Amino acid sequence: MQSVDNTVGQLAHRKKTLPQHAQILELNQDRSQLERRRVELETQVSDHTREQRRIDADVEQVRARRERTQQRLDTGAVGSPKELEGLQHELVALNRRISTLEDEELEFMEQLETEQTELDSVRTRLQELDQRVGALASERDLAAGDIDVAVQQHLDERARLVGALPEQLVTAYEKSRAQHGGIGAAALVRRACEGCRLELNAGDLGELTRSPVEEVLRCPECGRILVRTSESSL
Ligand SMILES: [Zn+2]
Numbered sequence: 001m002q003s004v005d006n007t008v009g010q011l012a013h014r015k016k017t018l019p020q021h022a023q024i025l026e027l028n029q030d031r032s033q034l035e036r037r038r039v040e041l042e043t044q045v046s047d048h049t050r051e052q053r054r055i056d057a058d059v060e061q062v063r064a065r066r067e068r069t070q071q072r073l074d075t076g077a078v079g080s081p082k083e084l085e086g087l088q089h090e091l092v093a094l095n096r097r098i099s100t101l102e103d104e105e106l107e108f109m110e111q112l113e114t115e116q117t118e119l120d121s122v123r124t125r126l127q128e129l130d131q132r133v134g135a136l137a138s139e140r141d142l143a144a145g146d147i148d149v150a151v152q153q154h155l156d157e158r159a160r161l162v163g164a165l166p167e168q169l170v171t172a173y174e175k176s177r178a179q180h181g182g183i184g185a186a187a188l189v190r191r192a193c194e195g196c197r198l199e200l201n202a203g204d205l206g207e208l209t210r211s212p213v214e215e216v217l218r219c220p221e222c223g224r225i226l227v228r229t230s231e232s233s234l
Contacts (some may be wrong), residue, residue, distance in 0.1 A: 001161045001173060002185040008154045009182060015147040019138035034122055040140045041119040045112060052058045052108040058103045066094040161199075169216060176225050185225040188232040195220035201223055 069091050078084045162170050177184030186195030191205060198221040200208070208217055208228070217226040228234060 001158060001171075002177075002183065004154050004158045004161065005177070005182070007190075008151055008158070010049060011147050011151045011154070015144050015151075015186065018143050020136045020143070024140070027129055027133050027136070031126065034126050034129065038119065038122045041115055041122060045119060048108050048112045048115065052105060055101055055105045055108065057072065057204070059098060059105065062094055062098050062101065065218050066098065092226065096168050152199070154195060168192050172216065173225060176223070177196065180222065180224055183224065185227055186222075187227045187229050188219075188234070190233050193218060193219040193224065193226060194223060195224040198222070201204065205234065 022080055037189050072078060073084070073091070078087060125203045142187060173184045175184070180195065187200055188194070188195050188200075188208070192199045198217060198219075200220065208226070213228075217228065218224065219226045
């Protein structure tokens with residue numbers, strides 16, 4: 001029964017420390033970093049797209065004005081040389097404004113392109129990460145499922161043992177197990193208790209040797225149930 005309990009404990013530990021847990025945790029850390037970057041880039045792309053549209057609208061407006069000015073010059077309907085000069089100055093100023101705006105627009109477009117490229121790559125990496133996490137989670141679930149099956153087999157075996165052993169002995173074992181860190185019963189191997197690893201003195205050993213086989217023995221050092229075996233050297 002102690003060995004069954006040990007195995008169940010080992011299986012629980014193995015389930016808790018499956019390598020996939022740590023791998024998923026690590027990937028999720030990468031993922032949250034990428035996720036932050038994605039949100040950042042999406043905000044930038046959206047801000048810069050809006051900005052670019054605004055400049056685009058400004059360019060359109062200034063172009064329309066230049067068109068009107070040009071038309072007035074072309075029709076020759078301008079009265080005075082002063083007015084003509086004024087319109088020509090305006091045309092130069094409008095052209096300068098358009099060129100400035102177009103430079104600005106170009107800069108935004110270049111920025112946008114860089115941001116969009118990075119955003120695409122971040123999105124691809126996020127997808128890849130999701131796939132890897134998904135695959136690891138399936139692996140982990142499969143392994144955990146196998147462990148669960150093994151645990152259930154051992155619990156069934158334990159139930160069979162509980163049914164077969166005297167109730168008092170089972171109670172004593174459970175109590176001893178609770179008191180001694182999960183090891184309630186220990187074998188006596190070469191005069192030493194496997195629970196506390198202490199060698200028993202000759203007097204105690206003599207007493208054990210004289211005890212009837214059906215008597216439940218205790219380790220005089222740690223108090224665990226002591227199981228006599230063929231290796232006990234009694
Ligand atoms: Zn002991």
